[in-house]
Amino acid sequence: MRMKSVIAGIAASFAFAGPAAAADAICYNCPPEWADWGTMLKAIKADLGLDVPHDNKNSGQTLSTLIADKANPVADIAYFGVTFGIKAREAGVLAPYQPKYFNEIPAGLKAADGSWFTIHYGTIGFFINVDALRGVPVPKAWKDLLRPEYRGLVGYLDPTSAAVGYAGATAINLALGGTLDNWRPGIDYYKALKKNRPIVPLQTAYARVLSGEIPIMFDYDFNTLRAKYKDKCNCVFVIPQEGTIALPYVMGLVKNGPHPENAKKVLDYLMSDKGQAIWANAYLRPIRAAAMTPEIAAKFPPAEEYKRAQVIDYAKMEAGQNAFRDLYQKEVR
Amino acid sequence: MGRTRNFYLQLGFTLLVCAFLILPVLMSIVAGFTENFFIGVKSGLTLRWIVVVWDLYAPTIFRSMYIALATLAVTLVLGVPTAYVLAKRPGLVTRLIEEFLVLPVAIPGLAIALALILTYGGFRDFRTSWMFILVGHVLYTLPFMVRSVLAVLSSFDFRILEESAASLGAGFCRRFLGIVVPNARSGIVAGSLTVVTLSIGEFNLTWMLHTPETMTLPVGLADSYASMRLEIGSAYTLVFFVMIIPLLIALQRYGTQRIKKLGRA
Amino acid sequence: MRRRENRTLFLMVVPAISVGAAFFLLPLARLAVVGATGPLGPQAYLAVVTTPQYLEALLSTVVLSVAVTATTLVIAGIAGVFLERNRFLGREALLSMLTLPLAFPGVVIGFMVIMLAGRTGLIGELTALLGVGRLVFAYSMAGLFAGYLYFSIPRVILTIMAAAEKLDPALEEAAKSLGAGPWRVVRDVILPALAPALIASGAICFATSMGAFGTAFTLATDIKVLPIVIYTEFTLLANIAMAAALSIVLGVITWATLAASRAVAGATAAAAG
Secondary structure, eight states: OHHHHHHHHHHHGGGOOSOOOOOSOOEESBOSSGGGHHHHHHHHHHHHOOOOOOBOOOHHHHHHHHHHTTTSOOOSEEEEEHHHHHHHHHHTOEEOOOOTTGGGSOGGGBOTTSSEEEEEEEEEEEEEEGGGGTTOOOOOSGGGGGSGGGTTOEEOOOTTTOHHHHHHHHHHHHHTTOOSSOOHHHHHHHHHHHTTOOBOOSSOOHHHHHTTSSSEEEEEHHHHHIIIIISOOOEEEEOOTTOEEEEEEEEEEETTOSOHHHHHHHHHHHHSHHHHHHHHHTTOEESSGGGOOHHHHHHSOOHHHHTTEEOOOHHHHHHTHHHHHHHHHHHTO | OOOOHHHHHHHHHHHHHHHHHHHHHHHHHHHHHEEETTTEEEEEEOSHHHHHHHHHHHHHHHHHHHHHHHHHHHHHHHHHHHHHHHHHSOSHHHHHHHHHHHHHHHSOHHHHHHHHHHHHTTOHHHHTSHHHHHHHHHHHHHHHHHHHHHHHHHTSOHHHHHHHHHHTTOOHHHHIIIIIHHHTHHHHHHHHHHHHHHHHHOOHHHHHHOOGGGOOHHHHHHHHHHHSOHHHHHHHHHHHHHHHHHHHHHHHHHHHHHHHHHHTO | OHHHHHHHHHHHHHHHHHHHIIIIIHHHHHHHHHHTSSTTTTHHHHHHHHSHHHHHHHHHHHHHHHHHHHHHHHHHHHHHHHHHHOOOTTHHHHHHHHHGGGGOOHHHHHHHHHHHHSTTOHHHHHHHHTTSOOOOOTTSHHHHHHHHHHHHHHHHHHHHHHHHHTOOHHHHHHHHHTTOOHHHHIIIIIHHHHHHHHHHHHHHHHHHHHHOOHHHHHHOOSSOOHHHHHHHHHHHHOOHHHHHHHHHHHHHHHHHHHHHHHHHHOSSOOSOO
16 A cells, blocks of 8 residues: 555656645654654654654754754754753753653753753663674673774764764773773773774764674664664674663753744653653653563663663763863874 | 777776776665665565655655756756856956856855855745755856856857847847747756756755755755665665656767767867 | 947846855855854964864865866776767767766765775675675775765766867877877877866866765765864854854865866866866
């Protein structure tokens, strides 16, 4: 039946004239596949009757576009990794709003005034395409990847350019004995890793892990589980022995956005039972833990392993980003 | 012409260049139909990726076509008269205008987009409409239309034709529409094909200028390659090819035909 | 009579000039001003040459563009002249194939390079089969170079073919009859005749390479080209002033090169654009 609609669509295409009807709310950084926003946006359409188009910016692009648009914002809501949410609030592009269930969010995972608040979080680790390893054993620790057998098999997102890249750098640094003020262990690790010729993309490289181009990537558990269960790859998520961090993803209401009422409805929906259940289904940890069912929890690596993932002072992590960036560009690049 | 060793060497070289350009395209097309790229063609052939692309990105395809046609209309109205004036009065002022027209090709698309956002981003209705993208496309493609028509007009003396028409009593409008335009037709058609092709494939400018409501095909294509499986990106590329290949063939055929006509002059 | 005609001609260019002024010159002027009003002030423009990472990016971009232009002219020159002068089965098909990448966005080209030369790429598979190990060069300067060649060759080859059409075979015959070897014929007869087309299309090739973003973005090599640095300045820290200043510098350098090439090649525009 899908095919028929495709053919009908192609046939009707040349009768089509003019761009599509206006949306009800604009989201920056609501990519269809990341965190399964595709399903969420469809649910919003079905349950709230609001049309929110998908958008493929990353956290950094979202922030800078919000700043560029400041005089006359285009977006209503924005989704970021927590460090960019904090930056956005400092840049004055977010408006305070406390959605439903705001009080259920722990203090460290929201701005007190509601400028940004966590809706779900993920954990950093190894996203591994086992088949693409061609027999090389699955690594268990950050330090494993420095060994020669992993030459040419590793990739990580550029820490100076992508939120997940910086999250990975923080995770490594803390796991190997550094602190949010002392980046030395992390920097030394990247320098050592360079000998193994890693690939360092500037944007999401999910496709490249699936296609075998990058067999081991520093990425989130939810992306790995999506690959494993939705795209049916022989993929496994490994939480490194030395430890890692959890990273919250946050939503913010854009200041002076064009459709504030719709935006608030959407934000409330994301925190509702149904909304949180959709995140759980997409293998993200919903901030309202009750939404996670035992069946889905069983698909994650065991809770034992997750004990190695810390929650940290994200404001401090954000403050340290510039210093880290300069150090990385000077020594590793 | 005899088939000398030189001929085969050059043929081999040309074939190598073609292989370099085409093999990845073929691989991409196959990937668009493959169930699982990592496993390879063994995993089976399927149309489901094309269906997924249609589901997610159908609006971008229409939008790109629409914007390309609008760009063409605007560049015709702006570009053909400009080329005529440049051909008719070659001189210092027209040289300056030519330099000025070349600028959008010289300045990187990223920069032009940044400039447009800084200057006109404040007008929200304009910023969020497809016309914002149209402006970018017109700026980028106008030089190509003007140069194409100018090249044809420079290659024969249309002033003689105009003068004869004038001496027979034809007014300016009639001369322009009845003599100049038909004779410049090959340049106009070649320019049109170039404009449409460039507009459909334009990325640098559009990527910065677009909003979630005004995403075009190349921008969607870039997104799909980044964040979805390779098969989806490849299927999307396939749709792109289907749109672009007829245009390119026409461009190349028409282009060489016109060149043949001029070359023998 | 002529004055009235001048007025009509003037009216005919007014639309194009207004559009250009409103949507191009004005925004660029604004961009230049923004570039000078950041935290560094007008010094931002000097920062391009004084900050090592910017200077390195600028130099890499220029060197890459020059190398790509030179290589493209050689490759397109050989293939273009050959295709123009010979007729054989499959010629039309070859020609279509060579011009196909003309419309590809840079990101797609980046992925084409990965398909050829990435870790799971075709070339790697071939060299692995041949037993010499897996050759992977997509993520190095070589890969970036290949990507840039990929979009440059189609652009240049049509122009070369147009110019090759106009070559007078009589001159070559004359040279040969005077005893010139094939290489001398190329150097002294063909190249000078093709020179305007080579210069014009080479300039466009250079300009496109200088401003190319998508390919470098996808391949993300260690060596950053200037458009990537501009992108990072804009998206990472919303450092709009620096991004603006770098864009202006990049634009000025590219335009100056185009202007110089036009002066050298003469006033008329190239035939096939």
